[in-house]
Amino acid sequence: MGTPNTPTAPPPSPGLACGTERWFVKTLADPDAAKVNVLSATPISIADLNAFPTHCSGLPEARTFAEEFRVFEIVGRITFIAHQDDRDYHIAIEDLNSPGSTVVAELADTVCMGAVISPHFATLRTAEAMFETLRDGRPVSNLVGTTVRVRGVGFYDFVHGQRGRSSNCIELHPIVVIDRP
Numbered sequence: 001m002g003t004p005n006t007p008t009a010p011p012p013s014p015g016l017a018c019g020t021e022r023w024f025v026k027t028l029a030d031p032d033a034a035k036v037n038v039l040s041a042t043p044i045s046i047a048d049l050n051a052f053p054t055h056c057s058g059l060p061e062a063r064t065f066a067e068e069f070r071v072f073e074i075v076g077r078i079t080f081i082a083h084q085d086d087r088d089y090h091i092a093i094e095d096l097n098s099p100g101s102t103v104v105a106e107l108a109d110t111v112c113m114g115a116v117i118s119p120h121f122a123t124l125r126t127a128e129a130m131f132e133t134l135r136d137g138r139p140v141s142n143l144v145g146t147t148v149r150v151r152g153v154g155f156y157d158f159v160h161g162q163r164g165r166s167s168n169c170i171e172l173h174p175i176v177v178i179d180r181p
Helices: 121-135
Strands: 041-043 071-083 089-095 102-107 147-156 170-179
Touching (some): 071 102, 102 147, 121 170
Parallel strands (some): 041 071
Antiparallel strands (some): 071 147
């Protein structure tokens, strides 16, 4: 510890360094995260999510768009799932009534920097437990074809070749509820 006139180094950030681009928004740890009511969700079809304005590039680091302050609830069929390098589970979900309309939903890993300091940490941990219940000890690839109900925070992501990306780059990131309808 330094003297009053000697600056000290900032404390290390808690959690693993997992991701980068808009990471604190993705993990509900940004300064505006407390403004997101994770207990209130707007039911919407995946096709209707795809009809929102497009924001695929030039995205700010901060939570900016109205959709990023809301939780949406969708029901759809998992078409792809992978555990990514940033430790999130990337889940591509297709609209049951509008084949070809897809959205990416991401389950944040709560050991990562950001998630561990989120004001919604308990909700993120509950979502992880729900996902493990769905897995039931099986490989994640066994969930492909499963119909799920997902609640997640609206989030616009950069185009980076993500499988199942919506036409307007909206995602549900992070997932706050995932189960069978």
